[in-house]
Amino acid sequence: MTRRAATPPIRAPRKHRPAPAQVAAARAAPRPPPRRSAWRWLRWMVLLGTWGALAMAAVLLVLVWDLPRTDLALSQTRRAGVTLEAANGTVIATSGDVHGEIVRLRDLPAHLPAALLAIEDRRFRQHFGIDPIGIARAAWVNWSTGQIAQGGSTLTQQLAKNLFLTPERSFRRKAQEAVMALWLEWKFSKDQLLEIYLNRVYLGAGAFGVDAAARLYFGIPATRLNLWQSAVLAGLPKAPSRLNPRTAPEAAAGRAAEVLGAMVETGALTQRQATLAAENIRIPPRPSRDSGWFADWALDDLGARFPGNADLVLRTSLDLRIQAVVEQRLEALLAGPGARAGVGQGAVVVMQAESGLIRAMAGGRDYRQSQFNRATQARRQPGSAFKPFVFLTALEAGLSPADMVADGPINLGGWRPGNGAWRSQGEITLEEALAHSVNTAAVRVLARGGGARAAMATAQRFGLPGPFPGDATLALGTGEVTLLDLVAAFAPFANGGLLPEPRGLVSARADGQPVPAGRPTLLRVTTPEHAGEMRRMLEAVVARGTGRAAQPPGGRAVAGKTGTTQDFRDAWFIGFIAAPPGAGGGTLVAGVWLGNDDATPMADVRGGTLPARLFRDIIESLAQAPAQDPSRDAAQTLGAAR
Structure with a gap:
């Protein structure tokens, strides 16, 4: 038997051992994070994003929670106001918020919006309502100067504040302003925003919008502004009260020069154009300070005459030239001979006899010192x-101016009126008795009438x-009257017996549409014959009686009457004369x-002295400086004037 050789046991192959360098590299390489860590980070990111969005939504909700409804704010184009104009269209007073016509950007001169953008917001066409570049620039300037020298608000932010918000200075209000600015930029085009701004911006003295300001400061609509006038208006949003052309003309002119310089920097003007415009700056003088008495009187009971909530533009009968003459002559008299006495x-009141239109009214010496109107509110004895x-x-009762009346002493129950320096002649005509203001004769005329x-x-x-009073002292003027009533009461002697109602308004517009302003009211109170007789008797007062000092040079016919009360507490002169050339025709009654x-007594001031002299001075000044035509103003409507 053949013996087989033994088979060796099978062994697993020996694993390859990496080199030491490979081991070190493997250990150094980052290991991929476990799958559980990746999910954890993703979950945190989702949670932070969700809560962040909720927080932002909550902040936004807090900011917009009490914002006004934008549809209501944009639909409210104006708040009711009253603009009072003189007979020539010059603005003399405003009440409430005054708005002009709504103007379109295409109708305005190109230099007006160019001036506004140059000084207020040069990047208006590029930013989206908030200007990060402008904010950064303003922050740097303020930090480097150590004071608030510039603001970062855009024109859109200013519009948002004016339309929707209050002037409150707080972070919350600024945040709301930014939100509304973004909404405005989304809602409107740049041209629309600029147009809204120009019609809504506050420009001082109660004027909202460039048209109202143009009419208030320059007496013209915004569509007719020249270059320097546009520069003045464009400079006002920074500080409307401090730069008001009426109260601070030098500051307004200086600011306008700054605006013109800014227009050069933006390429809107050449340096030569800016220099010429700056040299032509002429801020119109403010209307008479003392026309405030007339304005107060004309605006009295306005709500009953013009019910509703419409903006009113009222053209009045006030003649600024006559008003200026009255103020100048009154002040000259009070500062000179009046002070010594x-x-x-x-x-002083000046009225047109035929219509009752008031041409001038000074209710005292200085309206700024006292708004009490001594022409309409003070009731004094007329003497x-x-x-x-x-x-x-x-x-x-049947007497005539030629009838005779005794001028001697009289005793009525112990009352013995005196005649001053008059020497009794026994009997004189009624005309002479009135001309020389003989008291005893007047008492007898009272009884015979x-x-x-x-x-x-x-x-x-x-x-x-x-x-x-119900006794004979009435003949000497011991009742009470106002100057305005007494002037109106003399008008029938000048116009043939018709009593006019004193009027100050000629025409009116409500929200741009003509509305009735009332018609002249004339009431017959005596016959033309008796009015003519009285006129001739009053002419005798000036020609040869107590009113001789009222006669102006040239021999023009003047009629009037003097009045003096006991102890020289009041002195009056009421007279009338054909209006000087250029003063509108007809007859002027001046009191x-x-x-x-x-009621402190004056030093021998009688109606025939200083009051008669003041009447004459006013008439002389009017003849030298003709006033505007009042009949034309009374005939035309405000719409035709504009």
Whole structure:
């Protein structure tokens, strides 16, 4: 048997052992994270994103929770306001928020929006409502100067604040402003945003929008602005009150020069154009400060005359040239001879006799010091200025100016009126008695005309409500009147017997549409014959009686009456004269009162002295500086004027 050789046992192959360098490299290589760690990171990212989004949504909700409704804010184009214009269209007063016409960007001169963008937001066409570059630049300037020298708000942000928000300074309000700016940029085009801004921006003195400001400061619509005027308006949003052209003309002109310089930097102007425009800056003088008395009177009871909530533009009868003459002459008298005679205050009213339109009104010495209107609110004794109504009562009872009346002493129950320096002549005509203001004769004329009751009825028929005493002292003017009422009561003597209602409004527009402003009211209070007789008697007062100081040079016919109260507490002159050339034709009735608010006696100031002289000075000045045509203003509507 053959013996087989033994088979060696089978062994597993020996594993290859890596080299030491390979082991070190393998250990150094990063190991892939476990699958569980990857899921953990993904979960945290989802959670953080979710909570972050919720937090942002909560912040956004907090910011927009109390924001006003955008549809209401955009639909409200204006808040009710009143603009009062003089007879020539110059704005003399505003009440409430004043808005002009809604203007379109295409209708405005190109230099107006160019000026605004140059000084307020040069990157307006590039940014999306918020300007990071502008914010960074402003932050750097403010940090480097150590003060708030620049702001980073865009024009869209300013519009958002003006439309929807309050001027409150807080981080929350700024954040809301940014949100609304983004919404505005999404909702409107750049041109639309610029147009809305120009119609809504506040430009001082109650004016909202460039058209209202153009009319207020320059007396023209925004479509007619020249270059320097546009620069003035474009500079106002920074500080409307501090740069107001009316109250701070030098500051407004300086700011306009800055705007013109900014336009050069942006390429909107050449340096020569900017220099010429800056040299032509002429801020119009502000309207008379003392026209405030007229404005207050004209705006009285406005709600009853124009019910509703419309914006009103009211054209008035005030003639700024006559007003300026009245103010200048009144102040000159009070500062000179008036001061030496102890006269502290005065009032003047100028009225057109045929229509009752008030052409000028000064209710005191300085409206800024006292808004009390001594022409319409002060009730004082008229003295002998009341005598024309006593004598008219006698004429209506059958007497004539040529009838005789005794001028000697009289005693009524112990009351003995004096005649001053008048020397009794026994009997004089009614005309002479009125011309020389003889008191004893006036008392007798009162009795022959029917007594105090009859004279009182005549005065009330002429628009003088009183109160009046029911005794013979009425002949000497011991009742109470206002200067405005007394001026209106003299108008029938000048116009043939028709009593006009004093008026200040000529025409009106409500939200741009013409509305009735009332028609002249004329009431016949005496016959033309009796009015003519009284006119001739009042002419005698100036020609040869107590009112001689009122006669202007040239021999023009003047009629009027003086008045002085006991102890020289009040001095009056009421007169009328054909309007000087250029003053509108017809007849002007002018009344003057001088005195003191506390009724302190003056030093021998009688109606025939300083008041008559002031009347003459006003008439002389008007003849030298013709006023505008009041008849044209009364005939045309405000729409035609514009």
